[in-house]
Amino acid sequence: MTGASRSRDPGGNDPRGGVAPRSLRVSNLAHLVTRQGRRLAARPALIWGARQWSWGEFDARVSAMAAALVSRYGVIKGDRILVQSVNCNQMFEAMFACFRIGAVYVPTNYRQTPDEVAYLARASGATGIICHASFPHHAQACLSGDNPPAFAIAIGTAPFGEDYDALVEAHLGQSVPNAPVERDDPCWFFFTSGTTGRPKAAVLTHGQMAFVATNHLCDLMPDTNHRDVSLVVAPLSHGAGVHQLAQVAAGATTVLLPSERFDPVEVWGLVERYRVSNMFTVPTIVKRLVEHPSVDAFDHASLRYVIYAGAPMYRADQKKAMEKLAGRLVQYFGLGEVTGNITVLPPYDHVDDGEGARIGTCGFERTGIEISIQDEAGNELPPKTDGEICVTGPAVFAGYYDNPEANAKAFRNGWFRTGDLGHMDEAGYLFITGRASDMYISGGSNIYPREIEEKILAHPAISEACVVGVPDSDWGEVGIAVLVADPARSVSETEIRAFLEPAIARYKMPKRFHFVDEMPKSAYGKITKALVRDTLARSGLLGAPASA
Known part of the structure; x- marks a missing residue:
C-alpha cells in the first residue's frame, strides 16, 4: 500500500512549510530487547515452568538464533520464516530473532492441519521453518511439494531439522546488530481470512507495531513497567503475541503456562505465586476462570488488568466476571489487520446495569485511531445508524501480501473496511451489531x-x-x-x-x-x-x- 502523494496548495505554498523530506527509518522492534538487555540485564524476562531467563540471557539467545539464521542458512532482510509451535521460550525468541535481522516472522495457529500450514508456507513464500518437534507431519507437509522452504529448524529432537537449542548454544556470544529498517518494512505476516476462507497474510510493519505496542501500554494497561508480570494464557501466534510485545517494551516479566493444557487452578496458582499484574485472553477463558472455584482459593489482588478480546461476551458472563474482577476488566475490539487496535472499554466503563452502563458496547476509539460508520457508497452515517465499521490510523496494516484484489476491496478513500457492521452512539461508543461476512x-x-x-x-x-x-x-x-x-x-x-x-x-x-x-x-x-x-x-x- 502506498500513501497519498503530497500536493501544493493553489498559491504554490509547500504544505510541509519548506521542511526537507526525511528518511522513514524507524527503530527495529528487536531494539526493545536490546535496551532491556542493557538496562534490566539481571531481571527476569521470561519464566516457563521451573526455568527462567534474565533479560541479558534472553537478548543473548535472540542474537544467537539470529546469527544461526544468517550464517548457517543465509537468511537476509525480507525473508519469511514460518513458525509452527505451541507456546515456549523458543517461539518467543524466534520472533525477535527474525526482527533483529530484518526477516519476517510468520507464526501459524498451531491447531491447524498439516495441509493448512503447508498452504501458509507456500502463500508466504517462506524461506525456512521453525517447527516444534510435536508437529512432524506439519513439517513434512511444508517441506514437500513445489518450492518448499530451504531449511527446517526443530524445537526439540525431531527427524526434520537441526535442533533449535543446539544452534543457539553453538552461536552464543555472537553479537548481531539490529538491522536498519524503515517504517513500512514488514516484520510479521499475521494470517487472517476473508469470506472465502482462504488465508491471507496481513503485512504488519516495524513502524506500525511500534505504535501498537505504545498504544497497548497507553490505552489498555497504563503505568505498566519493569516491576509488572504478565501471564500468557493464549497462543503467542496471534493476539497474545502482540500483547507480549508491549510487555517487552515495558520491561515486564512474561510467564508462560507450564503445559499446553488450560487449567484454572494452575492459572490462579501462577497469579498468586508470581504476583501477576496483567493477562490477555478471550471471553470464554475469562468465563472459565471466574466460574471455577479456584478463583476464590488463590490471592489475585495483584491483578490490575484482565484484558479480553476476540469475540463478543454475553452480558451475564460479563457481570459474573465483574463480581470477581471488579475494576480490572479491559475489553478491546480489533482485527488482525489493525492488530487489535480499534476500541477500548476500560475498567471504569465496566459498570452494572444502572446509570452510566453502556450494555453491549466494545468501547471508544483508541488513541490515534478514528472510526467511521459508512454506507455501501462510503458515506459516513450519523450516530445510532448501522453501517460498516471502517477505521484509519497508524495501527492499520500495510495491506495483504501478494493479493491486490483483496487490497482493492479492503481499502476505500483511505479507510480500512473491517467487514463488521455496527453503530456509534453520540458519545462515540461503538456497538457491533453483525458481520458483513458469514464468519x-x-x-x-x-x-x-x-x-x-x-x-x-x-x-x-x-x-x-x-x-x-x-x-x-x-x-x-x-x-x-x-x-x-x-x-x-x-x-x-x-x-x-x-x-x-x-x-x-x-x-x-x-x-x-x-x-x-x-x-x-x-x-x-x-x-x-x-x-x-x-x-x-x-x-x-x-x-x-x-x-x-
Missing part, C-alpha cells in the same frame, strides 16, 4: 463457513451444505452444519464427522449436523444464511445451542 467466532478463533462447507461437499453422499454460527454459552458461538444428502445413499452424522476429522482443524468442526430434505433457497436459487437460520429456528436448534 463466526468460536472460543476466540475466527471460523469461515465456506472452507468447512467445501470440505463437507467432498463427501460423495452430500449434495448441499451450509454452515452457520449460532450463540453458545460456553464458546460464544458454535457451528451447525445443515446438510442435504443424496437420497440414493445413506449417511449419518457420525460418518460425516469422521470424514471431516483429518481434513479440518478440530476447532473448526461443527458441533451439530442437521439433515434436511431440501435446502432453503432465495428467489434467485441461492442458499442464504438467513433462510438457513430460519430453518434451524423452526427446528428449535437456535434456541438450544450445541455445546461440546
Whole structure:
C-alpha cells in the first residue's frame, strides 16, 4: 500500500512549510530487547515452568538464533520464516530473532492441519521453518511439494531439522546488530481470512507495531513497567503475541503456562505465586476462570488488568466476571489487520446495569485511531445508524501480501473496511451489531463457513451444505452444519464427522449436523444464511445451542 502523494496548495505554498523530506527509518522492534538487555540485564524476562531467563540471557539467545539464521542458512532482510509451535521460550525468541535481522516472522495457529500450514508456507513464500518437534507431519507437509522452504529448524529432537537449542548454544556470544529498517518494512505476516476462507497474510510493519505496542501500554494497561508480570494464557501466534510485545517494551516479566493444557487452578496458582499484574485472553477463558472455584482459593489482588478480546461476551458472563474482577476488566475490539487496535472499554466503563452502563458496547476509539460508520457508497452515517465499521490510523496494516484484489476491496478513500457492521452512539461508543461476512467466532478463533462447507461437499453422499454460527454459552458461538444428502445413499452424522476429522482443524468442526430434505433457497436459487437460520429456528436448534 502506498500513501497519498503530497500536493501544493493553489498559491504554490509547500504544505510541509519548506521542511526537507526525511528518511522513514524507524527503530527495529528487536531494539526493545536490546535496551532491556542493557538496562534490566539481571531481571527476569521470561519464566516457563521451573526455568527462567534474565533479560541479558534472553537478548543473548535472540542474537544467537539470529546469527544461526544468517550464517548457517543465509537468511537476509525480507525473508519469511514460518513458525509452527505451541507456546515456549523458543517461539518467543524466534520472533525477535527474525526482527533483529530484518526477516519476517510468520507464526501459524498451531491447531491447524498439516495441509493448512503447508498452504501458509507456500502463500508466504517462506524461506525456512521453525517447527516444534510435536508437529512432524506439519513439517513434512511444508517441506514437500513445489518450492518448499530451504531449511527446517526443530524445537526439540525431531527427524526434520537441526535442533533449535543446539544452534543457539553453538552461536552464543555472537553479537548481531539490529538491522536498519524503515517504517513500512514488514516484520510479521499475521494470517487472517476473508469470506472465502482462504488465508491471507496481513503485512504488519516495524513502524506500525511500534505504535501498537505504545498504544497497548497507553490505552489498555497504563503505568505498566519493569516491576509488572504478565501471564500468557493464549497462543503467542496471534493476539497474545502482540500483547507480549508491549510487555517487552515495558520491561515486564512474561510467564508462560507450564503445559499446553488450560487449567484454572494452575492459572490462579501462577497469579498468586508470581504476583501477576496483567493477562490477555478471550471471553470464554475469562468465563472459565471466574466460574471455577479456584478463583476464590488463590490471592489475585495483584491483578490490575484482565484484558479480553476476540469475540463478543454475553452480558451475564460479563457481570459474573465483574463480581470477581471488579475494576480490572479491559475489553478491546480489533482485527488482525489493525492488530487489535480499534476500541477500548476500560475498567471504569465496566459498570452494572444502572446509570452510566453502556450494555453491549466494545468501547471508544483508541488513541490515534478514528472510526467511521459508512454506507455501501462510503458515506459516513450519523450516530445510532448501522453501517460498516471502517477505521484509519497508524495501527492499520500495510495491506495483504501478494493479493491486490483483496487490497482493492479492503481499502476505500483511505479507510480500512473491517467487514463488521455496527453503530456509534453520540458519545462515540461503538456497538457491533453483525458481520458483513458469514464468519463466526468460536472460543476466540475466527471460523469461515465456506472452507468447512467445501470440505463437507467432498463427501460423495452430500449434495448441499451450509454452515452457520449460532450463540453458545460456553464458546460464544458454535457451528451447525445443515446438510442435504443424496437420497440414493445413506449417511449419518457420525460418518460425516469422521470424514471431516483429518481434513479440518478440530476447532473448526461443527458441533451439530442437521439433515434436511431440501435446502432453503432465495428467489434467485441461492442458499442464504438467513433462510438457513430460519430453518434451524423452526427446528428449535437456535434456541438450544450445541455445546461440546
